[in-house]
Amino acid sequence: MLFSVLITTTLSVLAPPVYADSASVSERDWLWVAIIILLLLQSLLIIGMQRSRLKLKHARQALFKSQKELEAKVHDRTETLHNTNEQLYQEIGRHEATELLLRETQEYLHSIINSMPSVIIGVTHRGFITHWNAAATEKTGINSADALSKHLKDVYPSLPVDGDIISDTIEAGIPYTSQNIQETYAGEMHYSDLTIYPLIAVQAIGAVIRIDDVTMRVRVENMMIQNEKMLSLGELAAGMAHEINNPLSTILHGVQNIYRRISPSLTANIEAAQNHSISLDNLLAYMDERKISQFLEDIREAGERSADIVTNMLDFSRSSGQSQRPFDLSHVIRHGVELLAAERTQLPDIRMVLDHTVPQIMGSAAEIQQVLLNLVRNAAQAIGEEFDQTDWIKITLSQNDLDAILEVEDSGPGMAEEVARHIFEPFFTTKDIGQGTGLGLSVSYFIVTEHHGGSIEVSSNPGEGTRFTVRLPKQSSSTASPSPPPLLH
Ligand SMILES: Nc1ncnc2c1ncn2[C@@H]1O[C@H](COP(=O)(O)OP(=O)(O)OP(=O)(O)O)[C@@H](O)[C@H]1O
Ligand SMILES: [Mg+2]
DSSP states (O other): OHHHHHHHHHHHHHSOOSSSOHHHHHHHHHHHHHHHHHHHHHHHHHHHHHHHHHHHHHHHHHHHHHHHHHHHHHHHHHHHHHHHHHHHHHHHHHHHHHHHHHHHHHHHHHHHHHHOSSEEEEEETTSBEEEEOHHHHHHHSOOHHHHTTSBHHHHOTTSSOOHHHHHHHHHHTSOEEEEEEEEEETTEEEEEEEEEEEEEOSSOEEEEEEEEEOHHHHHHHHHHHHHHHHHHHHHHHHHHHHHHHHHHHHHHHHHHHHHHHHOTTOHHHHHHHHHTTOOHHHHHHHHHHTTHHHHHHHHHHHHHHHHHHHHHHHTTSSSOSSOOEEEOHHHHHHHHHHHHHHHOSOOOEEEEEEOTTOOOEEEOHHHHHHHHHHHHHHHHHHHOSSOOTTOEEEEEEEEOSSEEEEEEEEOSOOOOHHHHTTTTSTTOOOSOTTTOOSOHHHHHHHIIIIITSOEEEEEEOTTSOEEEEEEEESSOOOOOOOOOOOSOO
């Protein structure tokens, strides 16, 4: 608008007037023109400035608006960040609490597993060890740091568990059990029950092996079975002994009487012979020639041997034939060995390790000596006639809090499990006919258990010798009662 006014004005000034003279008009006109141009320029400048100011104002307003928006955004972000931070802190706190709880639970579980008397071994499905409790360390002597991550068969080779059993158990999902596993450690036979529990979790597939020492249970069971067997056999033996005893007495008395009736030292015999015109000397010579004397002697020997067997069998009756007195076990052992040395010209090296502080035992010294002789004779018989310097029989006397412990060990051939199971049974023998009655150990068993309230057990493996362990309570719990009347004499 302003611009059009200026232009119109300028044009009107520049248009030549009709009535003026030319010289003065031109000077005045040029002045106007200049003024107008200046004004024009000034106006233009003012307009430009005005526009820039307007632009600046707009820019400032936009900037301010952006700044505000930015500030609002930053504020929002800061708040969100703050909230997130807060949540994060809470989350961390919860995590720490859970971790602590987890660690506590883990330690608690560890201490439960470690305080269990059973051996607990965790394994992967391939048999690598993941857990190893304190009982496992105690049993194997291998600590958990050395056992973990190793293969079970490398760490515990005597355990009858292989990778197949573990994987089969896991696959079947049913626990696997094996009872009365035999293991020899610290020189003693031990029995264990083994159970493998399959462990199927989301992250890991494996198994837990539990091993319980059931040696005491097996011993008690064996003892009970043995006792039952012995009691019934004992009754039978005692009954048989009484039955056999009478005809046997007749046989022995008969032989004794035959000897007496042919003896030339008795007048009645000489007179009777003369009545029949017989010379007693000739009769004896005839008997010798026809070996009648030898037959008689055989009958007497066999009769006496049978009488010994009957006496032994009668020991199965629960009453003791011996009086109960305190006696010194080491004295009994030494005396027994002297007797054996006198009985046998050749014996393997007999080693004695005797604890002389073992207190006196209440019972029958003669019976315990009989037990010792049975055990040492058996040991010598097991080693055999053709022994050498490497063979030995070791007799040990020791004690624990409750018992005096007598052990008879030998370097003989040992015996199979099948034989060991029966050795305390009456008449069980592996010796040739006429060599053994099979009563030695059963009588010993009764003497020790019934008459002295103790225990007797065997530990043996083929090719590894044999050890008998007799435990006699220091405070005797003997249930001995008076002996039966003597039968044969
Ligand atoms: N130390 C030993 N080593 C190997 N086997 C043994 C040992 N002691 C006993 N036995 C086995 O136990 C069996 C029974 O022994 P037990 O003493 O009861 O009878 P026996 O020795 O055969 O006969 P007896 O004692 O009447 O001479 C023996 O026949 C033998 O097989
Ligand atoms: Mg014997």
